[in-house]
Amino acid sequence: MSLVGIKSQSLQKRAQKVIPLGVNSNFRYWGDGITPYVSRGKGAYIWDVDGNRFIDYRLAFGPIILGHAFDEVDKKVIEEIKQGTLFALTGELEIEVAEMMAEMCPGLEMIRTACSGTEATMHAIRVARAYTGRNIILKFEGNYHGLHDHVLWSTYSPVDAMGNARSPIPVPSSSGIPKTLGELIITLPFNDMDGFERTMRSYGEQIAAVITEPNQANCGAINPQPGFLELIRQKTEEYGVVFILDEVKTGFRIANGGAQEYYGIRADLATYAKALGNGYPIAAFGGKQEIMSIIGHGVAHGGTYNNNKPGIAAAYATLKLLQAKPILKTIEQRGKRLMDGLKRIFTENGIPVVFSGYPAMFSFAIGVEKVTSQRDWAMSDQKMYLYLVEEAIKRGVMPDHDVREPWYLCYSHSDADIDETLNIFSEIVKKVKK
Numbered sequence: 001m002s003l004v005g006i007k008s009q010s011l012q013k014r015a016q017k018v019i020p021l022g023v024n025s026n027f028r029y030w031g032d033g034i035t036p037y038v039s040r041g042k043g044a045y046i047w048d049v050d051g052n053r054f055i056d057y058r059l060a061f062g063p064i065i066l067g068h069a070f071d072e073v074d075k076k077v078i079e080e081i082k083q084g085t086l087f088a089l090t091g092e093l094e095i096e097v098a099e100m101m102a103e104m105c106p107g108l109e110m111i112r113t114a115c116s117g118t119e120a121t122m123h124a125i126r127v128a129r130a131y132t133g134r135n136i137i138l139k140f141e142g143n144y145h146g147l148h149d150h151v152l153w154s155t156y157s158p159v160d161a162m163g164n165a166r167s168p169i170p171v172p173s174s175s176g177i178p179k180t181l182g183e184l185i186i187t188l189p190f191n192d193m194d195g196f197e198r199t200m201r202s203y204g205e206q207i208a209a210v211i212t213e214p215n216q217a218n219c220g221a222i223n224p225q226p227g228f229l230e231l232i233r234q235k236t237e238e239y240g241v242v243f244i245l246d247e248v249k250t251g252f253r254i255a256n257g258g259a260q261e262y263y264g265i266r267a268d269l270a271t272y273a274k275a276l277g278n279g280y281p282i283a284a285f286g287g288k289q290e291i292m293s294i295i296g297h298g299v300a301h302g303g304t305y306n307n308n309k310p311g312i313a314a315a316y317a318t319l320k321l322l323q324a325k326p327i328l329k330t331i332e333q334r335g336k337r338l339m340d341g342l343k344r345i346f347t348e349n350g351i352p353v354v355f356s357g358y359p360a361m362f363s364f365a366i367g368v369e370k371v372t373s374q375r376d377w378a379m380s381d382q383k384m385y386l387y388l389v390e391e392a393i394k395r396g397v398m399p400d401h402d403v404r405e406p407w408y409l410c411y412s413h414s415d416a417d418i419d420e421t422l423n424i425f426s427e428i429v430k431k432v433k434k
């Protein structure tokens with residue numbers, strides 16, 4: 001049985017004549033003849049162009065926190081766009097969004113909006129460099145902070161290209177990135193506390209920013225080890241380095257106040273996108289007033305679409321709902337049932353597996369005992385993971401086809417969806433065992 005239907009296959013052929021790979025982002029290409037093309041979504045489901053329904057655990061790589069085509073968000077967007085979508089002037093709604101974000105996210109004193117996570121991290125890095133007068137950025141292997149040239153290093157690079165873990169080689173994740181930018185980047189394995197301390201001792205005074213995802217949500221959802229984020233906080237403070245927490249995936253997903261609330265950690269700057277607008281184009285970066293207030297005083301930031309009405313209205317409606325109802329708690333309960341159920345299925349079938357992440361965004365690595373960095377994660381049985389995912393997709397359950405990508409849950413996933421998923425997985429895992 002093919003992974004996708006005949007209409008997806010023919011749309012892919014048509015698309016490939018005018019769009020590279022037939023998709024508008026490389027991450028959506030699963031391969032020739034196996035890439036699904038979508039027609040619509042509602043709640044926790046999407047339908048492909050062949051009419052197949054899937055329980056969606058991709059959720060557009062995380063933005064859909066409430067559900068697809070969520071009525072309360074769409075209603076607010078439609079109401080607002082009828083008054084015009086873009087003015088290049090500031091309106092009251094975006095001020096309210098910034099106020100709500102400041103109320104919900106610890107340490108967020110001032111905020112600027114953007115349209116994508118890539119822009120948010122790019123701007124935060126500019127501000128950090130301007131604030132410190134330094135150039136070097138420290139990032140961790142396996143973390144992804146968007147497509148711009150300053151951070152697209154050692155994201156999904158093969159482990160043997162990354163050198164020794166004591167002195168990693170930063171690897172550009174694309175052709176076209178100027179090699180000279182490699183002089184401005186230091187990479188380290190995630191969770192390597194000794195390596196981090198050593199590097200800060202050697203280079204701390206030259207580093208403008210340490211940027212990290214709180215959890216490696218672009219590489220198997222690897223959790224920070226206890227004390228890791230705290231060590232980053234402590235050492236960045238000691239060396240006058242800006243600590244940028246990239247909450248593009250964790251923000252408004254693992255807690256109303258994101259990872260800063262969840263871990264009780266305070267970064268200097270944080271970046272948001274995805275769940276902030278339940279699928280509409282909106283992002284933000286912000287943090288300490290002392291740092292953010294240099295914007296406009298010799299520090300550039302702008303963007304024609306930064307306060308686009310659909311994005312701002314969606315953020316307004318999404319944040320209002322998150323504040324009013326225990327939405328993330330509900331997602332957590334259902335996600336926990338799913339995680340526990342999947343763990344049980346693997347255990348009953350004698351397949352060793354390590355789960356990581358949070359009920360709202362988790363992953364599992366097969367055949368390993370411990371995963372603390374991309375280097376460990378790369379040793380897991382990715383072939384088996386992909387086999388399970390493909391069998392699930394054939395049966396109407398859709399995690400992402402990319403092994404690195406976690407499973408996401410939203411408010412619209414019901415207990416019945418979780419049960420259906422577990423029944424399907426139980427059947428598939430038994431098959432693997434045989």
Ligand SMILES: Cc1ncc(COP(=O)(O)O)c(C=O)c1O
Nearest residue numbers: 116117118144145146246248249
């Ligand atoms: C942690 C993180 N930062 C930044 C980005 C870039 O966001 P965008 O795709 O909106 O540019 C992503 C995208 O997945 C992300 O996961």
